[in-house]
Amino acid sequence: xxxxxxxISVLAPTSPRQIYSTVRGCAQWRVAGRGFKSFRMKAxxxxxxxxxxxxxxxxxxxxxxxxxxxxxxxxxxxxxSQEESDRRYAIFSKNFEMINAVNNDPSKTYTLEVNxxxxxxxxxxxxxxxxxxxxDCSATRGSYQASGKALPEHVDWRxxxxxxxxxxxxxxxxxxxxSTTGTLEAILAIHLGEHVSLSEQxxxxxxxxxxxxxxxxxxxxxxxxxxxxxxxxxxxxxxxYVGKDMTxxxxxxxxxxxxxxxxxxxxxDENELADAVAYxxxxxxxxxxxxxxxxxxxxxxSSKTCRHSPDTVNHAVVAVGFGSNSTVHEDYWIIRNSxxxxxxxxxxxxxxxxxxxxxxxxxxxxxxxxxxx
Numbered sequence: 001x002x003x004x005x006x007x008i009s010v011l012a013p014t015s016p017r018q019i020y021s022t023v024r025g026c027a028q029w030r031v032a033g034r035g036f037k038s039f040r041m042k043a044x045x046x047x048x049x050x051x052x053x054x055x056x057x058x059x060x061x062x063x064x065x066x067x068x069x070x071x072x073x074x075x076x077x078x079x080x081s082q083e084e085s086d087r088r089y090a091i092f093s094k095n096f097e098m099i100n101a102v103n104n105d106p107s108k109t110y111t112l113e114v115n116x117x118x119x120x121x122x123x124x125x126x127x128x129x130x131x132x133x134x135x136d137c138s139a140t141r142g143s144y145q146a147s148g149k150a151l152p153e154h155v156d157w158r159x160x161x162x163x164x165x166x167x168x169x170x171x172x173x174x175x176x177x178x179s180t181t182g183t184l185e186a187i188l189a190i191h192l193g194e195h196v197s198l199s200e201q202x203x204x205x206x207x208x209x210x211x212x213x214x215x216x217x218x219x220x221x222x223x224x225x226x227x228x229x230x231x232x233x234x235x236x237x238x239x240x241y242v243g244k245d246m247t248x249x250x251x252x253x254x255x256x257x258x259x260x261x262x263x264x265x266x267x268x269d270e271n272e273l274a275d276a277v278a279y280x281x282x283x284x285x286x287x288x289x290x291x292x293x294x295x296x297x298x299x300x301x302s303s304k305t306c307r308h309s310p311d312t313v314n315h316a317v318v319a320v321g322f323g324s325n326s327t328v329h330e331d332y333w334i335i336r337n338s339x340x341x342x343x344x345x346x347x348x349x350x351x352x353x354x355x356x357x358x359x360x361x362x363x364x365x366x367x368x369x370x371x372x373x
Contacts, residue, residue, distance in 0.1 A: 064093050071118055088119040095119075099295050109328040109352075110299030112292060115343060122291045128171040129339070130289055130314040131217035137286070137310035137363035142266030144366075146275040155278045156321035156334055158348070162189035163282070163320065164197045166347030168340035170243035172215035176286075177203040178338035179316035180223040183284040184233070184257055186320070187369050190281050196256055199239035206230070206248035214245040220284035220316055221262060221365040228259040232372070258370040265364035267310060268356050273364050274322055282320045283366045285335070286313040287351070287358040296344045300325050300332045301351045306358035313359050322353055333360060 068089055071077070079085040099112040117125060126132070157163060164185045169178055177200035188194040204214045207226040212218030227233045232255025239250065265273045265283065276283050288306040321334035331353040341347040351357050 064096050067096055067114060068092055071114055075116055077119065091121050092119045095295065098292060102292055108299075109325075109330060110301045110350075111297045112295040113297035115295055116340075117294045125294055126314070128173070129169070129175070129294075130173055131176065131286075131316070132173055137219065137221070137267070137313065142264055142269065142272060144263040144265055144272060144276055146272050147279045149275070149279065151271070151274050152278055154321070154323040155274075156323070157186060157277075157282050158320060158334070160190075162186045162195075163336070164195075166336065166341040167200070167241075167338055169200075169338045172204070172243045172245075173217050174200060174204050174215055174243070175338050176212065176218040176220055176223060176316040177201075179284040179286070179318055180220040180227075181233075182318040182336055182338070183220065183282050183366055184224075184227070184259070184369070186282040186318075187367060188257060191369055192371055194256075197236040198257055199234045199236050199241070201241045201246070202234050202239045202248075202250050204244075205246045206250050215243075219286070219363065221264060221363070224259050224262045224284075224365060224367040227257065227367070228262065231255060231258070233257040255372075258372050259367040260370035261368040263366050263368065265361070267363075268308075268361050270354060270356060270361045273319065273361050274353075276364075276366065277319050277322060281366060282318050282336070283364050284316060285319045285360050286316040286363040287360040288312045289315045290358075294339075296349050298345050299350065300328055300330045301349055302330075302355075302357055308356050308359045308362070310359065310362040313363055316363075319360075319364070320348070325350070335360075 071092065077088070079088060095118050096114065099114060102108050102110075102112045120128075162185075164182070167178055167182075169175055180203060181198040181200050185196065185198055188196060203212065203218070203223050203226065207218065207223055207230075208214065210218075210222040210226040210229075212222050212226070230250075231252045234250060234254045235256045238254045263276070265276060273283060273285070288308075290303055290306045293301065293303070317338070318336040319333055320336050322332065323334065324331050332350040333353045334348060335351055336348050337344060339347070351360060356362070
């Protein structure tokens with residue numbers, strides 16, 4: 001890339017091997033010119049080192065550009081203007097940097113990936129996918145009586161044929177409805193032998209009287225109360241999901257799921273929660289999502305920035321099992337999300353268990369079904 005007489009010809013390296021050669025070349029120049037006998041020699045070395053620094057930045061920028069092009073093609077992104085495209089690229093670059101930082105950190109027990117959320121800012125994501133208002137969790141005093149049995153080492157309801165396919169809430173803060181239906185669908189299959197996909201849209205449209213707010217948030221425990229007192233919940237088939245607030249259009253005669261009683265897990269009690277998951281059924285839970293979680297790919301998720309209180313949870317999901325990871329020496333929860341089957345581990349994720357990670361045991365509830373035929 002140059003010579004000792006001070007002339008430098010630049011051809012930007014594009015591979016790790018070439019980057020290494022650039023830095024090594026600068027070091028060799030410094031050794032060859034030990035003592036810096038001439039001003040031109042000293043200037044050459046300084047220019048070379050400056051160029052090496054630029055190379056690192058250029059290589060990172062090139063990686064981002066390649067990743068951006070792949071992202072746009074994969075997800076079919078089109079933008080209204082060049083200005084909007086530039087803005088989205090800037091957001092993507094910031095997210096891509098965070099993803100790489102986590103994946104290159106050997107202390108992390110999970111990995112991230114570029115997904116459908118990569119050109120969305122954290123602020124935008126909070127507005128469209130999470131619970132917006134502070135949630136008043138009712139599940140503070142437990143009504144569930146634990147079995148008293150020893151917990152098994154591993155539980156996974158995904159293998160039992162009782163869960164409906166993972167769904168996608170879209171750009172609506174309706175995770176609480178998917179947590180409710182995902183839990184109740186499993187309960188119907190386990191306890192009544194009924195396999196049916198339930199309506200989230202009915203809860204979005206009709207459950208406001210029970211302190212729920214449609215696309216602006218709610219709680220599964222309150223949704224179970226709505227189903228109990230309003231004579232049931234329709235199926236997805238008769239009341240399909242549209243992902244936005246609509247006028248309530250329920251028909252009680254079409255209800256297919258009924259709740260006799262709501263069970264709350266004692267606040268913060270992960271052993272009680274595990275007992276219910278092991279010996280009863282999947283359980284609706286909530287936790288606080290922080291920025292990097294939306295790019296989760298696999299592994300046991302944990303965070304040092306999320307909080308552990310019932311008034312900071314912002315996302316409702318379904319605990320469907322638990323186990324232990326011998327590689328990272330951590331116990332974990334198996335949790336079902338509502339961001340589509342192409343997110344995370346086929347729509348699921350693992351989260352550290354035993355430390356109330358991100359408040360996962362603060363708002364836990366499920367429902368006892370009632371058969372009406």
